[in-house]
Amino acid sequence: MSVSSASDAMADRLEAILLVGGQGTRLRPLTISTPKPLLPTAGVPFLAHQLAKAAAAGVGRVVLATAYQAPMFADHFGDGSVFGLEICYAHEDSPLGTGGAIRNAAGALRSGPDQPVIILNGDVLSGHDLSAQLDIHAKHDAAVTLHLVEVDDPARFGCVPTDVDGRVTAFLEKTPVPVTNRINAGCYVFRRNVIEAIPAGVVTSVERETFPALIRSGAVVMGYAESAYWLDVGTPEAFVQGSCDLVLGCLASPALAGSPGVPGQALLLPGAVVEAGARVGGGTVVSAGAVVGAGAVVEASVLFEGARVGPGASVHRSVLGRDSSIAAGAVVDGAVIGDCAVVGEGNELRNGIRLWPGVELGPTAVRFSTDA
Ligand code: GDD
Ligand code: MG
Numbered sequence: 399m400s401v402s403s404a405s406d407a408m409a410d411r412l413e414a415i416l417l418v419g420g421q422g423t424r425l426r427p428l429t430i431s432t433p434k435p436l437l438p439t440a441g442v443p444f445l446a447h448q449l450a451k452a453a454a455a456g457v458g459r460v461v462l463a464t465a466y467q468a469p470m471f472a473d474h475f476g477d478g479s480v481f482g483l484e485i486c487y488a489h490e491d492s493p494l495g496t497g498g499a500i501r502n503a504a505g506a507l508r509s510g511p512d513q514p515v516i517i518l519n520g521d522v523l524s525g526h527d528l529s530a531q532l533d534i535h536a537k538h539d540a541a542v543t544l545h546l547v548e549v550d551d552p553a554r555f556g557c558v559p560t561d562v563d564g565r566v567t568a569f570l571e572k573t574p575v576p577v578t579n580r581i582n583a584g585c586y587v588f589r590r591n592v593i594e595a596i597p598a599g600v601v602t603s604v605e606r607e608t609f610p611a612l613i614r615s616g617a618v619v620m621g622y623a624e625s626a627y628w629l630d631v632g633t634p635e636a637f638v639q640g641s642c643d644l645v646l647g648c649l650a651s652p653a654l655a656g657s658p659g660v661p662g663q664a665l666l667l668p669g670a671v672v673e674a675g676a677r678v679g680g681g682t683v684v685s686a687g688a689v690v691g692a693g694a695v696v697e698a699s700v701l702f703e704g705a706r707v708g709p710g711a712s713v714h715r716s717v718l719g720r721d722s723s724i725a726a727g728a729v730v731d732g733a734v735i736g737d738c739a740v741v742g743e744g745n746e747l748r749n750g751i752r753l754w755p756g757v758e759l760g761p762t763a764v765r766f767s768t769d770a
Contacts, residue, residue, distance in 0.1 A: 411458025411484075413513075415503045416448060418520035419465030419493055424633050427736040427754050428717060433467045435520040436474055437637065438702060440644035440660065441667050441683060442653050443474055444631065447644070448518055449481045450653035455528040457516060459484045463503040465493040497602030504593045511591040517604075519584030523640050525626035525649050526583070534564070534622045535587040541617040542592060542609070545585040547628045555630075556582030556605045558621060566619040569609035580621070583628055592617070634734045634750070638715055641700045642681025670701075673709070688718075691726065702737070719755065 422429030428437055435445040452460060460483050464471050468489050478485030488503035500517055509515050514535055516528065526545055535543035544566060546558055557576040559567050570576065582605065596608055612619050627649040631640040643649050647661025659665045663679040669686035672678050676690045680698030684690060688701040691709035698715050701707070705718035708726035716730045719737035724730055729746040736755035741747060743761040753759070 412456050412516070413459045413461070413507050413509050414452050414457045414516040414518060415461045415463055415488075415500055415507075416445070416452075416518045416520050417463050417496055417499055418445065418471060419463055419468075419490060419499055420521070421466045421493075422521075422632070425637060427752060428634075428637075428719060428734060430755065431720075431737060433470060434632065436470055438683070438685060438700070439631070439637070439641045440651070440654060441657065441665055441685070444640075445471075445475070445520060446481075446653040447523060447651045448520065449475070449478070449483060449485075450651060450655075451524075451528070452516070452518070453481050453483050454652045457483065459486070459508065461485075461503040461506045462487050463490070463499040464488065465490040465499070493601070494599070495601045495603045497596045497604040497608045498600055500588075500593055500604060501596040501598050501602070504590075507590065507593075509590045511589075511594075513590050514587045515590050515593065517586040517588055519630070521630055521632050522584045523627065523629045523631060523643070523649055523651075524583060524585060526585070526622075526624040526628065527626070528585070530624070531585070531622040532587055534620055535589075538565075538618055538620050540587070540620040541589050541612055543587040543620040543622055544609075545583040546580045546621045546623040547583045548579045548623075548625065549581055550579070552576035552579050552581050556609075558582050560621040560623075564621050564623070566609075566613060566621050569605065569613060569619075571603070571605040580623060584630065634717060634752070635715070635732070638698065638700055638717060641683055642698045645681035645683060676707075705735075708743075722753075725761065 418435040422434030436443045462471050475485050486506050488506050553576050557570040557573050559578045629640050631637045645665045654660045664682045666684045667686050670684035671689040673692040675693045677695045682696050682699045684701045685703040687704040690696055690707045693710045694707045696713045699713050700717045702720045704721040706723040710727045711724045712729045714731040716733045718735045722735045722739045724741045725743040728741045731748045733747040734752040736753050738756045739753040740758040742759050745759050
C-alpha cells in the first residue's frame with residue numbers, strides 16, 4: 399500500500415459502532431411498535447442520549463448496527479448532522495449476535511488497523527468518562543478495553559474479574575455464580591484489527607465467545623472501572639427509572655442541554671395538558687397531546703404521546719403507551735400500558751402488570767397484581 403492510500407484508510411475522526419439490533423423482548427409490549435433504542439426517553443429517542451454523549455466525547459462517525467425494525471433508525475437520525483455526527487447504517491438480514499453485528503458493521507469503518515473504535519450497547523445510560531477509557535486503552539496498547547461498573551446483582555450481566563493492574567482475567571456472561579460485583583457496562587474500545595478477527599456473517603456473541611477467546615489467547619484486555627451514573631434500561635422498571643433520572647438531573651445528558659424543565663420534577667412537552675389540581679412529579683414526562691385530568695396524581699412515570707389519565711386517577715412508576723387511557727379513579731402502579739389500551743374505571747393494576755396494545759379493561763373494578 400502506498401503512503402497516500404494508507405493514510406486514506408485512516409479515519410480522520412474517531413469512530414463508534416452502536417449495537418441497536420436487539421428485539422427488546424423484556425420491554426414488550428412497548429417494543430412491538432418501536433425498537434428499544436427509539437423509545438421516547440425524557441422527550442427524545444433513547445439513542446439520542448448516547449449519540450449526543452458520543453459526539454461530546456469527540457466521536458465523529460457512527461455506524462448503527464441494525465437488525466430488528468432497521469428502517470426506523472434512518473427515519474429518525476438520517477445522516478446524523480443534527481448531532482454533529484456522520485451516521486451510517488449497517489444491516490443484518492437476520493440478527494448476527496453482538497459479535498457478528500460488530501463484524502458486519504466494521505465494513506463501514508474507515509479507521510486504520512491500529513486505531514481505536516468505540517462499541518456501545520444501544521440501551522445504556524452512562525456518565526462515565528469515555529476519554530479516560532480511551533487513555534487506558536492507549537496506555538496499555540490493549541486489544542480491547544471494557545468499561546466496568548459495580549452492581550448489586552452481577553448475575554444478570556457479564557461478570558468481569560480483573561487483576562491488580564486492571565487487566566481482565568475472565569469474562570463470565572450471566573453466570574449464576576459471579577466472582578465479583580464488577581460487570582461489563584456495555585461500552586468497549588476495540589483496536590480495529592481485533593474486530594476483523596471476528597468471523598464474518600456468523601452468529602457470534604462478543605460476551606460468550608470473543609472476549610473469553612481473547613483472554614485465553616493472552617491478548618491484553620483491560621478494564622476501565624468508574625463509579626459514575628450507569629443504567630441498562632432494558633426492563634420496564636429500568637426504563638422508567640432512566641427517563642425519570644434524566645428529568646430529575648441525576649444524569650446530565652447533552653441531548654437535553656437547554657431543554658426547559660430539565661432538571662425538574664416533571665417534563666411537560668409542548669402540547670401536554672395538566673389540568674387544575676393534578677399532581678405530576680418524580681421525574682415524570684408528559685408528552686405532546688397527553689392529558690392528566692383534574693386531581694389525578696402521576697409520579698415517576700412516562701406518558702407517551704396522546705396518553706390520557708382521567709380525573710382523580712393515580713399513576714406511579716409506570717409507562718402509558720401512545721393514546722392509551724386510564725379512566726377516572728383507576729390505579730396504575732409499576733405497570734406497562736400498551737399503545738391504545740384502555741384501563742376502565744375502578745381497575746387497579748400493580749407490580750409489573752403489562753397490558754397489550756389495544757386491550758380494553760372495562761369498568762369492572764378488578765384488581766390485577768403479581769403479588770400472591
Ligand atoms: N445489531 C445487533 N444484532 N444488535 C444486537 C443483537 C444482534 O443480533 N443482539 C443484541 N444486540 C444489541 C441490543 O440491541 C443491545 O443494544 C445490545 O446489543 C446488548 O443486548 P442486550 O439484550 O441489551 O444484552 P444484555 O443487557 O442482556 O447484556 C449485555 O449488556 C450488559 C450491560 O448492560 C451484555 O453485554 C452484558 O455482558 C452486559 O453486562
Ligand atoms: Mg441490555
